[in-house]
Structures are given as C-alpha cells and as structure tokens.
Amino acid sequence: MKLREGEVLVQEIRHTKEIPFRLEDLFTIPIFTINFIILIILLKPSEDSEINNHKELYYYIIVPILISFYLFLTIGRISIRLFKTKSTKFFLTNQRIIFRDLNSEIINESFKLENLILNYKEKANDSGYIIIKKQEEIAKSEETSFISQRGINFFEEKNVIYNIANVKSVFNLIIATKNELTKNK
Structure with missing residues (x-):
C-alpha cells in the first residue's frame, strides 16, 4: 500500500x-417480521373469490416478492455487514x-x-x-x-x-x- x-x-x-450484529437488529427484525405477517394476511385472496388469476398472482408473484424483501431487510443486512468485515482491511x-x-x-x-x-x-x-x-x-x-x-x-x-x-x-x-x-x- x-x-x-x-x-x-x-x-x-x-x-x-x-457476525456483526447491531443493537438495532433486536428492534428491526421483529418490526419487519410483524409487517411481513400483516402484509401476507391483508393481501391474501378471499376463499369465495371466483377469479383464479388473483390467487395465482398472490402465490406466484406477491408472496415471493414479500419473502425476498423480508429476507433482504433482515438476514441480508447482516450478511452484507459480514461480507464487508471479512473482505476489507x-x-x-x-x-x-x-x-x-x-x-x-x-x-x-x-x-x-x-x-x-x-x-x-x-x-x-x-x-x-x-x-x-x-x-x-x-x-x-x-x-x-x-x-x-x-x-x-x-x-x-x-x-x-x-x-x-x-x-x-x-x-x-x-x-x-x-x-x-x-x-x-
């Protein structure tokens, strides 16, 4: 150098x-988990829905997007910190x-x-x-x-x-x- x-x-x-945990992780992970569960419940199509497209949209697009967003905001943040710590002096x-x-x-x-x-x-x-x-x-x-x-x-x-x-x-x-x-x- x-x-x-x-x-x-x-x-x-x-x-x-x-593993680089932060104090904020104790608060953000439960907050994101609660928000994720609420969104899954609110966006779930009703049983009496006759339109199959809405159910397909829910199970094939909305749920995977919500899961990937949730994982990135919880585990992904910690993974990014761990990678940065191990790859930088x-x-x-x-x-x-x-x-x-x-x-x-x-x-x-x-x-x-x-x-x-x-x-x-x-x-x-x-x-x-x-x-x-x-x-x-x-x-x-x-x-x-x-x-x-x-x-x-x-x-x-x-x-x-x-x-x-x-x-x-x-x-x-x-x-x-x-x-x-x-x-x-």
Missing part, C-alpha cells in the same frame, strides 16, 4: 470474525482512514481525518463499530448532525468499521490523531 508524502501508518484497525494513518480490499491492493475509499464526524457504538464485550460520516459543507455542527439521527436506523450506514475489538481505545486513538492533525495545521 502506497502512502502519500508525509503520511505515516499509525495502526491497522483489527476486527474480529464475529482498515488502516489509520496520520492523515486519513483507509479502507482496502483484501483481494487486491486497491484502496476502496479513504477519508481525510480533518473532514470526518465520528461516532462509535460499543457492545458488552468491549467490541463494537465506528461510524464514519463526512462533514457536510452546509453550516452544521458536529453535535446537531448526530442529534438529528437518533432513533432506530432501519437501513445501513455506508462507511462503518464493524467488529472492532476494544472499540473505545481505537476510537480515542482516531480522535487523538485527528486532534494532532488539526493542531499542526
């Missing part, structure tokens, strides 16, 4: 091989955070530390994940950007480092590196 001029590798951010340098593909030396994305808003979530076993957001150009402060996003997130954030062991110490290291970078400028 080639680094920029004046850039120094601070640490490779190591992650565990666990994360590095912290003195200037940026780098996401690198395991199969090649291609850098998928890199984030300049000075333009980032970071947050982390910690599980009971000191592992967790770090959410990386780019600072928007519109006049928003760091406090208001995360306040407006509280609650259950039904969809995945784009730039997340999952399954980090000792997530709080890694987060503090990233913040210290970011503060040192901005102090030197």
